[in-house]
Amino acid sequence: MTTEYKKPVPVPSPESLPFWQSCQRHAMEVQRCKQCGQYRWPPSTVCAGCLSMDLEWTPVSGRGKIHTYVVFHQRYNPAFADDLPYTVGIVELEEGPRILTNIIGCPPSDVRCDMPVEVVYEDITPEIALPKFRPRA
Amino acid sequence: MGIQNKYAIVGVGHSRLGSLPGNSRLGLIAEAIKNALDDAGLLPKDVDGILTHNNITYTHHSRVGQLLGINTRFGNTGHSGGATNAKNVAMACMAIEAGLADTVVVAYGETERQTGGGEGREMEFGPEFGYFGAIATHAFGCTRHMHQYGTTHEQLGHIATAFRAAAARNPHAQQRTPITLEDYLNSRWVVWPFHLLDCCQVTDGAAAAIITTAERARTLRQPPIYIMGFSQFQNSRGWFVDDHMTELAAKESADAAYRMAGVGPKDIDTAQIYDCFTYTVLATLEDYGFAKKGEGGPWVATGALELDGELPTNTSGGQLSEGHTEGALQIVEGVRQLRHSYGPDRQVKDAEIALVTGHGGNTVCHSSLILRR
Secondary structure, three states: OOOOOOOOOOOOOOOOHHHHHHHHOOOOEEEEEOOOOOEEOOOOOOOOOOOOOOEEEEEOOOEEEEEEEEEEOOOOOHHHHHHOOEEEEEEEEOOOOEEEEEEOOOOHHHOOOOOEEEEEEEEOOOOOEEEEEEEOO | OOOOOOOOOOOOOOOOOOOOOOOOHHHHHHHHHHHHHHHHOOOHHHOOEEEEEOOOOOOHHHHHHHHHOOOEOEEEEEOOHHHHHHHHHHHHHHHHHOOOOOOEEEEOOOOHHHHOOOOOOOOOOOHHHOOOHHHHHHHHHHHHHHHHHOOOHHHHHHHHHHHHHHHHOOOOOOOOOOOOHHHHHHOOEEEEOEEHHHEOOOOOOOOOOOOOOHHHHOOOOOOOOEEEEEEEEEOOOOOOOOOOOOOOOHHHHHHHHHHHHOOOHHHOOEEEOOOOEHHHHHHHHHHOOOOOOOOHHHHHOOOOOOOOOOOOEOOOOHHHHOOOOOOHHHHHHHHHHHOOOOOOOOOOOOOOEEEEEEEEOOOOEEEEEEEEO
């Protein structure tokens, strides 16, 4: 990374830190309740199903499909000016949770709901890699 | 009669206390609610109402709902400083008394030792991906609706042009220049699929309403406009989980409000719908049963929302054209229509019953009022 990264860098919360650490390793993990098996997203301290605090971080496949998406044409933040127009999507992982991300490797006009996608990691700082998604066959 | 001794506290709990670095406000709230529910012998699914107190996080009560994985029939976030928690217990009684909830959680948490008075705005799962703003939040649902049901830009444009035509007749409206469907389609993309003319105004302005008993109302100077029914709902499990992008919290709120009022969609003479965006209006009207889910587009394209249409809607221009006041002007216009305040160019003929809706919290929160002469 020779040029300074000007876009917002995510600030992990106490609950989300292990998620960001898993992305930094390029091996995304999501919480799962050890009592009832329910996946927990967004990250939290208690299971929404059974109230257990016994949540463990579990690897996910990185595959999913696009639930929905939008294309930014307006510049909200100067650091994104060169990316316009760019796609922000909500991807439904195979395991169930839906996460907000960018859809890359595909012109915005070619993006479709239900399109199968897979994760790619973009290292932006030594601590943080952003999980973004590109089309897969 | 009276509300005293009808309601009871059945569980209490709290989190660890003191200096707790590495714990977030919501994390501690989750711990406290877990302990209170365990004390009561209940689970999140037994709760249908949430009242919290928070000055920083937008619609905080719906975030607590997300922690618990529940949608809620009743919820709010109060702001009376240290008086809020006891007030919230009282509000819970009023909500249950009114039939809006059966079991309400009242919760509060802070992390003042860590943050010295202000947990900052969340800085993850959004800005890093270039995701900003309410326009994008609401546009996601529009994309999904177009994909699932074939809704078109032209159909959404009928909403924008109808409300602008109403604003043209309103001397107070912020935007009065009529627009055609072509003007709508040519307006620039802001966040696709939203054009500029899909989006509400940004406004300096305010509105207010006065409520009292029916008995007192009959002694005052204006014809009373009675509140037949009211309700609310939060899709607090999450704004993009389940079918929440295409079926809004409006659906559950509508069902409850119709039940309280003893009316259905066919009885509504005019609708004042919270119109942050055209798509929100379309999905809301479907949720209220004016058109089947997925058929709102073709229906609005028939001119149904115009003054002479099947359901005159946002008859003073709405937030799309009159001005944005978080739905307060929709209450004002509902009342004025039912009072028959207007001449024939603005008055909905024989208006007897009006629907007024509210919407917020990243699409999660909805509120309903049904009013009558």
